[in-house]
Amino acid sequence: MRLARGEGPWAWLAAGSVALSLLLLVALLALLAGRGLAHFWPGELVQVELDDGSRFAARPGREERSAEGVERLYHTGNREWLGTPWRWVEVARIVDQQRPAELVIVERRRWGDFIGRVVGLEEDGVALDIDDEAARWTALDERLTRLARLREARDALRQEEVMPRVRALSAEQDVASRARLEDELAAANAEVLALQARMARDRVVLESVAGERLALPLEEVLALQRPNAMSLPAKLGAWGERAWRFLSEGPRAANTAGGVWPAIFGTVLMVLLMSLLVAPFGVLAAIYLNEIAHQGRLTRLVRISVRNLAGVPSIVYGVFGLGVFVYGIGGSLDEWFFSDQLPSPTFGTGGLLWASLTLALLTLPVVIVATEEGLARIPDHQREGALALGATRLETLRRVVVPMALPAMLTGMILAVARAAGEVAPLMLVGVAKLAPQVPLDGEFPFLHLERKFMHLGYHIFDVGFHSGDVEAALPLVYATALLLVVVILVLNLTAIFMRHHLKARHGALPR
Amino acid sequence: MTDHAAFPRQRLRFICDRLATALISACGIGVIGAVLAIGVFLAVEVAPLFVAPEVREQATAGDSLPALASLPTDSLSAAGEQQQWQADGRELVVFQRTASGLELAGRVEAVPPSRRITALAALQGGRALLIGDDGGGVQRWVTLADQDLPVPAGRYQALGSAPIRQLIALPDRQALAVNEANQMGLYQAIGGLRWQGQAPSGEALGWDDQGGLWWGSPDAASRLEIDAEHAEVNWRSLWLPQHYEGYAAPQQRWQTSASDSRDEPRYGLAPLAWGTLKAAAYALLVAIPLALGAAVHTACFMSAGLRTRIKPTLELMEALPGVVLGFIAGLVLAPWVERYLPGVLALLLVLPLGMLSGGALWACCSARWRQRLPLSWAGLWLMPWLALLAALALWLSPSLERLWFDGDMRSWLALQLGLDYASRNAMIVGLAMGLAVMPTIYALAEDALSGVPKSLAEGAAAMGATRWQALWKVVLPAASPGIFAALMIGAGRAVGETMIVLMATGNTAVMTASPFEGLRSLSANIAIELPEAALGGTHYRLLFLSALLLFVFTFCVNTLAEVVRGRLRRRYQRLGGPT
Numbered sequence A: 001m002r003l004a005r006g007e008g009p010w011a012w013l014a015a016g017s018v019a020l021s022l023l024l025l026v027a028l029l030a031l032l033a034g035r036g037l038a039h040f041w042p043g044e045l046v047q048v049e050l051d052d053g054s055r056f057a058a059r060p061g062r063e064e065r066s067a068e069g070v071e072r073l074y075h076t077g078n079r080e081w082l083g084t085p086w087r088w089v090e091v092a093r094i095v096d097q098q099r100p101a102e103l104v105i106v107e108r109r110r111w112g113d114f115i116g117r118v119v120g121l122e123e124d125g126v127a128l129d130i131d132d133e134a135a136r137w138t139a140l141d142e143r144l145t146r147l148a149r150l151r152e153a154r155d156a157l158r159q160e161e162v163m164p165r166v167r168a169l170s171a172e173q174d175v176a177s178r179a180r181l182e183d184e185l186a187a188a189n190a191e192v193l194a195l196q197a198r199m200a201r202d203r204v205v206l207e208s209v210a211g212e213r214l215a216l217p218l219e220e221v222l223a224l225q226r227p228n229a230m231s232l233p234a235k236l237g238a239w240g241e242r243a244w245r246f247l248s249e250g251p252r253a254a255n256t257a258g259g260v261w262p263a264i265f266g267t268v269l270m271v272l273l274m275s276l277l278v279a280p281f282g283v284l285a286a287i288y289l290n291e292i293a294h295q296g297r298l299t300r301l302v303r304i305s306v307r308n309l310a311g312v313p314s315i316v317y318g319v320f321g322l323g324v325f326v327y328g329i330g331g332s333l334d335e336w337f338f339s340d341q342l343p344s345p346t347f348g349t350g351g352l353l354w355a356s357l358t359l360a361l362l363t364l365p366v367v368i369v370a371t372e373e374g375l376a377r378i379p380d381h382q383r384e385g386a387l388a389l390g391a392t393r394l395e396t397l398r399r400v401v402v403p404m405a406l407p408a409m410l411t412g413m414i415l416a417v418a419r420a421a422g423e424v425a426p427l428m429l430v431g432v433a434k435l436a437p438q439v440p441l442d443g444e445f446p447f448l449h450l451e452r453k454f455m456h457l458g459y460h461i462f463d464v465g466f467h468s469g470d471v472e473a474a475l476p477l478v479y480a481t482a483l484l485l486v487v488v489i490l491v492l493n494l495t496a497i498f499m500r501h502h503l504k505a506r507h508g509a510l511p512r
Numbered sequence B: 001m002t003d004h005a006a007f008p009r010q011r012l013r014f015i016c017d018r019l020a021t022a023l024i025s026a027c028g029i030g031v032i033g034a035v036l037a038i039g040v041f042l043a044v045e046v047a048p049l050f051v052a053p054e055v056r057e058q059a060t061a062g063d064s065l066p067a068l069a070s071l072p073t074d075s076l077s078a079a080g081e082q083q084q085w086q087a088d089g090r091e092l093v094v095f096q097r098t099a100s101g102l103e104l105a106g107r108v109e110a111v112p113p114s115r116r117i118t119a120l121a122a123l124q125g126g127r128a129l130l131i132g133d134d135g136g137g138v139q140r141w142v143t144l145a146d147q148d149l150p151v152p153a154g155r156y157q158a159l160g161s162a163p164i165r166q167l168i169a170l171p172d173r174q175a176l177a178v179n180e181a182n183q184m185g186l187y188q189a190i191g192g193l194r195w196q197g198q199a200p201s202g203e204a205l206g207w208d209d210q211g212g213l214w215w216g217s218p219d220a221a222s223r224l225e226i227d228a229e230h231a232e233v234n235w236r237s238l239w240l241p242q243h244y245e246g247y248a249a250p251q252q253r254w255q256t257s258a259s260d261s262r263d264e265p266r267y268g269l270a271p272l273a274w275g276t277l278k279a280a281a282y283a284l285l286v287a288i289p290l291a292l293g294a295a296v297h298t299a300c301f302m303s304a305g306l307r308t309r310i311k312p313t314l315e316l317m318e319a320l321p322g323v324v325l326g327f328i329a330g331l332v333l334a335p336w337v338e339r340y341l342p343g344v345l346a347l348l349l350v351l352p353l354g355m356l357s358g359g360a361l362w363a364c365c366s367a368r369w370r371q372r373l374p375l376s377w378a379g380l381w382l383m384p385w386l387a388l389l390a391a392l393a394l395w396l397s398p399s400l401e402r403l404w405f406d407g408d409m410r411s412w413l414a415l416q417l418g419l420d421y422a423s424r425n426a427m428i429v430g431l432a433m434g435l436a437v438m439p440t441i442y443a444l445a446e447d448a449l450s451g452v453p454k455s456l457a458e459g460a461a462a463m464g465a466t467r468w469q470a471l472w473k474v475v476l477p478a479a480s481p482g483i484f485a486a487l488m489i490g491a492g493r494a495v496g497e498t499m500i501v502l503m504a505t506g507n508t509a510v511m512t513a514s515p516f517e518g519l520r521s522l523s524a525n526i527a528i529e530l531p532e533a534a535l536g537g538t539h540y541r542l543l544f545l546s547a548l549l550l551f552v553f554t555f556c557v558n559t560l561a562e563v564v565r566g567r568l569r570r571r572y573q574r575l576g577g578p579t
Helices: A009-038 A133-171 A175-199 A232-248 A261-294 A297-309 A313-339 A351-377 A380-388 A393-422 A425-430 A457-467 A472-509 B003-006 B008-050 B235-239 B270-301 B304-319 B322-339 B341-365 B365-373 B373-402 B409-419 B426-451 B455-462 B467-496 B499-504 B522-533 B539-576
Strands: A046-050 A055-066 A069-074 A087-091 A094-098 A104-108 A114-122 A202-207 A213-217 A221-225 B054-058 B076-077 B084-086 B091-098 B101-109 B118-120 B126-132 B138-142 B151-155 B164-170 B174-179 B183-188 B193-197 B203-207 B213-216 B221-227
Touching: A009 A472, A009 B270, A009 B304, A009 B341, A009 B426, A009 B467, A055 A087, A055 A114, A114 A133, A114 A213, A114 A313, A133 A175, A133 A202, A133 A213, A133 A221, A133 A425, A175 A202, A175 B270, A213 B341, A213 B539, A221 A232, A232 A261, A232 A472, A261 A297, A261 A351, A261 A393, A261 B008, A297 A351, A297 B322, A297 B539, A313 A351, A313 A425, A313 B008, A313 B467, A313 B539, A351 A425, A351 B008, A380 A393, A393 A457, A393 A472, A393 B304, A425 B522, A457 A472, A457 B322, A457 B365, A457 B499, A472 B304, A472 B322, B003 B151, B003 B304, B008 B539, B054 B193, B076 B118, B084 B101, B126 B174, B151 B203, B151 B221, B164 B203, B174 B203, B174 B221, B270 B304, B270 B373, B270 B426, B270 B467, B270 B539, B304 B373, B304 B426, B322 B341, B322 B426, B322 B499, B341 B365, B341 B373, B341 B409, B426 B467, B426 B499, B426 B539, B455 B467, B467 B539, B499 B522, B522 B539
Parallel strands: B118 B164
Antiparallel strands: A046 A055, A046 A094, A055 A069, A069 A087, A104 A114, A104 A221, A114 A202, A202 A213, B054 B221, B076 B084, B084 B091, B091 B101, B118 B126, B126 B138, B138 B151, B164 B174, B174 B183, B183 B193, B203 B213, B213 B221
8 A cells, every 4th residue: 555655657667677687787798707707717637436436537617407317518629539629517426526736727729628637748759857846847837838928939930031022032033032031941841841750759648537548749739737636826826827819819720719719800890980981071071061061951861861770780781881892883893804713702791891881881970960069069159250260261160160079080980980899790791701811911011911711809708708619618708708899899889988978978968 | 031132141142051951851861762772772672573574586686697506406305414314295205314324213104194295405504304395384393303204393484385396495494385286385393484475486406605595597597685584583483392302292492502504592581581580489478578578667656766767777788789699599598498407397387376476475475564664666576585485496407317318308309299409599580689679569558557647547446456457457558559569579579680580590481380499580691692692683683682571570560550559649649648
């Protein structure tokens, strides 16, 4: 009865929907942050003994309750013996669980992770005689450091000695200098090979808990950890290092391992290009609409249309981009300038330029609307004052109107960038690739390769999540990528909100 | 003007100004024109689909007849993929092709009494047969995989009333029919009679090596130009059920497997349009109550301090990329909902009841507690309460399943209600896309509600109305056009969203209303199929048509919403509220 005397049940349903919406948002962000960040944490390894006497070492994962009982997922690694790196185990069958400090998890170049023990070291195929556990670890660490040094030297050699000569060779016509270049190239290559031979010296002997042995060349090792023996700061350090590698390395193993650096690079480059295209045109169109065009029925109609274009589905822009840019303009460019490479297309297929143009078109209404809002907010007497002092229209625009509307333009740009960074559907039609071997920006003339396909964070999420063979392995990566994308977009949007707020505070007081 | 002439510097400024204005105008008009050209371009690409087919005699420059592959001479028999057909009076004799040779499969009456079959032709692929009779009638029969005899798949519009003399099968499941009165008709398996006219003099001679059909007499022959690239598409065939090869009855299908040329492509847009609307409907079902409830609470009940924080937060949700929501929906939510299905369905009841019980508990509390947890902050303090209830419902889910659904709700649904359960289904899309659409509706509806002049609500309050009564009877009617506009814009967004639908449904083009089955939307279909579609083909143009449909729909809906919003703004100004 007292409820009915108050605001009534509907008010509570309304309040509940605010709570529910917030709850969903919080849950979503918490899920992304939790799973995305947990991916890099060096979780503890356990050695499990089952009731049939078999043993394995693994990293425990999630549990699932079914009619038969509770099952737990273990990441066992060791794909070459077990077939799959994942294993579901009924919890009731587990007899014994231990966490021996000497268990290691080795990230390898091939075959995924290894989980087991380090039992020895080999140098040029000869086993080193180290009995002491601690001494063996020191020796292993020394060798890993040496390997890292050698690898650095080799990469530097490749970058500075080999690659310039290969490029010069492909451009050089003169026979004599060709011979000289070839000699130098052979010498440099020999040096690289010598370094590689030195890198292949060490091998680490690993033994799985079930007893299989493996002598792994150290250069195959990407990372080696003893999570059970790590202290908390060490774990934090390892976490940071893995997170950094995720951001700075390229993908491996059909995108199910490694990092997302090319995707970050592709996204940023595409968005930058798009901003370069959209900023001048969007601003000019807005200035025309608001300052120059006759404010009549037609202008109002155009304004409504432009507003509406912001609501047109992005895939429609993708279709337009494919039809006009890729097949239309790209096809013609190929016929005129790249006819020697036909039928394999140069610009007549999706690429960086077309993707940027399509997204520029997509975000144009956003920029126009935001800029116009800013322009409309400037009181007319400011313009009239400038004109009364004898300024021409151009001078009024340049000295009075545009500086005052600058924050609004920036807000529009940031919103456009945020929208473009999250948009995937049109890119699927105009140039994104699941794996681009070459980034679109490199040291080769003309440095910025507008026709190349590129990787994109959003598409990476779609591709790895839905098209990879090993979903269990891919899922944490997808979480981490999604977290990265969401953080970038939220930060951009928050900046825009902040700027808009600031803008309102500044111009809100001015009377119209 | 004379001043300008007197001072060159002034004149320069003047010219500069003119130039810049012209430049800006040109740029502005160009940009706006380019953006508006999207619709025009799509329409231009789609238009060839609806061009009426035509058969013409081509004027040939050289008079020499090329080497021709001859046409089948016997017009009363035809060979299909597995079957051989023979006409016998009004009956069709069907032979099955087996390893040992031809085997009689049966006879079936194919034409009405008093008529007889005068021509037969197997269409491309050999799974359909055209039958012409002596009354000018042409009909199509299709073979079924599991039956010996073909079944009729509809009569076409007759070609005059004279007996059909000859049926010539063409590529793309087209056929030319010629009757004794020398009329010629172009038929397409799905499109029916697409062209008719006078046949050129003479008769069909044969095929040249480019696949062109030659006509006339050996002395005066010419090549027939058959201009019927998209004859299988017309407005009816896109939206109505069609009798495709291999089916016993007309079907609504979208299936475009280019892998095997013997398979008939099925271009029915209805399942895709249905999928689009179904996904949008489920999304709106989730989004509308949430968004409107939240808007009402924020605009009318929430404390001003909290409002400046909550509103941008909820609007920020709009920025969440569709690909992230789609990934969460498809890879996390879908398996999870499948596991806790009874609990999730129970949430539909538990959450509203939880909100109400929260209110009831609040009313029972002491005045001190009510002051500490006021309604204006309820958006925050209800959160843990709802989270607790949700967790409880999910925790009880296995017990519920054992208690009422024999331990497995999915098989219970299939047995008791005949509902199939697909892991990625309309319910999942509704949840994920509802979350994506909700902020749009919320922001616009909240603007409309908080824009209503305060004097109205204050007047109602002065007459003794509670806040809810003032809202329901005064504020809501005043803001209803704005709320309508919000719903329209939300619907536009839901219809066009691509990534969420692509990732959270199985993309199966089925036409059911069940929330537990998948769907395929127009937008997701474009994203999947357009990269593979051949440039300029029927499939390609149909995908452009889907894009055009999406464009026109969202454009109209948004324009409507924009006009309504403009009117509302002027009305508020009249009522003396803030601009």
